[in-house]
Amino acid sequence: MLDRRQLSQAMRDPHHKGFAGETLGRYEILSTIGRGGAGQVFRAKHTELGSLVALKVLLQQDPSEEAVNRFRREGRVLAQLKHPHVVGISDLGEENGIPYLVMELIEGQNLFSVVRGPGGRLPEFEETVEITLAIAQALDYCHTSGVFHRDVKPNNILIEHGTQRPVLTDFGLVKRDPNTQGAASGSAGISATITHAGRLVGTPSFMAPEQFDPGGEFGDPGPKSDVWGLGATLYFLLTGQPPFTSENVVDLFTSVTTEDVPAPRTVRPTIPAALDSVCLACLQRSPEKRISMHELAQRLERLQGGLKEASTRRGMKQATFVVVALLALVALDLTVFNPQRGRALLHRVTGGAAGSAGTDADPLTPDQIKELVKQGKDHYEAARFQEALSLFERAAAHESSAALFWVAWLHDPNREHAGIKPDPAKALDFYRRASVNAEDEGTRTRCEKQIAKLLETHPELGR
Secondary structure, eight states: OOOHHHHHHHHHOTTOOOOTTOEETTEEEEEEEEEOSSEEEEEEEETTTOOEEEEEEEOOSSOOHHHHHHHHHHHHHHHHOOOTTBOOEEEEEEETTEEEEEEOOOOEEEHHHHHHSTTOOOOOHHHHHHHHHHHHHHHHHHHHTTEEOSOOOGGGEEEETTTOOEEEOOOTTOEEOGGGTTOSTTOTTOOSOOOOTTSOOSOGGGOOHHHHSTTBTTBOOOHHHHHHHHHHHHHHHHHSSOSOOOSSHHHHHHHHHHSOOOOHHHHOTTSOHHHHHHHHHHOOSSGGGSOOHHHHHHHHHHHHHHHHHHHHHHHHHHHHHHHHHHHHHHHHHHHTSOHHHHHHHHHHHHHHHHOOSOSTTSOOOHHHHHHHHHHHHHHHHTTOHHHHHHHHHHHHTTTOHHHHHHHHHHHOTTSOBTTBOOOHHHHHHHHHHHHHTOSSHHHHHHHHHHHHHHHHHOGGGGO
């Protein structure tokens, strides 16, 4: 059983092998996921249920009362937030002097690793907009609930394997707006502020000017600080670097508080002008000049539609070119080389052009299935759950693990969606099919976790 003494000793030992096999309360530690300034996150398993979780412990040898309260505050705030792109929490406790949080296990990479890790890459523009929009909607929801994240950065956004769901994590610096205190159910008892006098709150390369100098020229940190953080993250996804870089915090402070952010297109000229403009709208030094998170989400939605339309036009042009080229070859065969082969090709080309790949009975290509899932996710994000379900079911008919998972998710009684009657048996069946067809371990693990939750809340399903 892990205790405070072991944890303290491990922190002082650079050769420590980790905590795999140790237990903390009802959880067995399997491996280490990551470590921050005040906490360490483990991949763990519930010893009775077998479900996999992310176990976060307060990583300080002698934590102050303020540090413990801040750690617990993170858990209490997360418990009030229910959004598909905000990490979920299931437990908060303390064992052998170690405070801990039990959170949803997101198997995947953070955005920093996506760009700068081994085999790193800059996402396609459509993918960048999709990720940023999802997190903007999550933060808009948080702001409406009176919660400010204050540490929005690529490292704190995970991309889940299999579903490709972006998830905002690490609410360790969370702050509640005192004007909305108590507005959300169960929010009583959450402190209104966690100000650190004389100390920076956030991560310098992604911090807003007001976070460098609270109460100074730019005022106090607030919702617009999260807008800056997400704008800086968008800048990173577009260019591979934060808006400002420096070898020391003093020079970085000077740049952030006195200089205009260089336009992303000066670093990468192929960035669409509208996307460049949205990014810069988030990175205005004065909070009053920055757009709100809600406005950011709206602009990204419009931009997403425009990028999809442009992509569709490009696809149509490419398809037209292919058909024209094929018809030219057919014409040559019919008239010169091989008339019999030419007639067969003509039949296939015209049949293919007239045919439809949109029905469940038609065989779909992997790209078409992926597009169905993507469209379904768009409808899901817009709260058009019934339309999303229809698209997911079409893709699920072809045993797409991602689609099977989303069908189960929408029927899951633990996650009620407007207009869709919960069906635990159907959810269990689709989770199991998704697990069997999973293309990677992350998706399989996520399915198994949801199956365990369903069997826990509906034990009759296991009979």
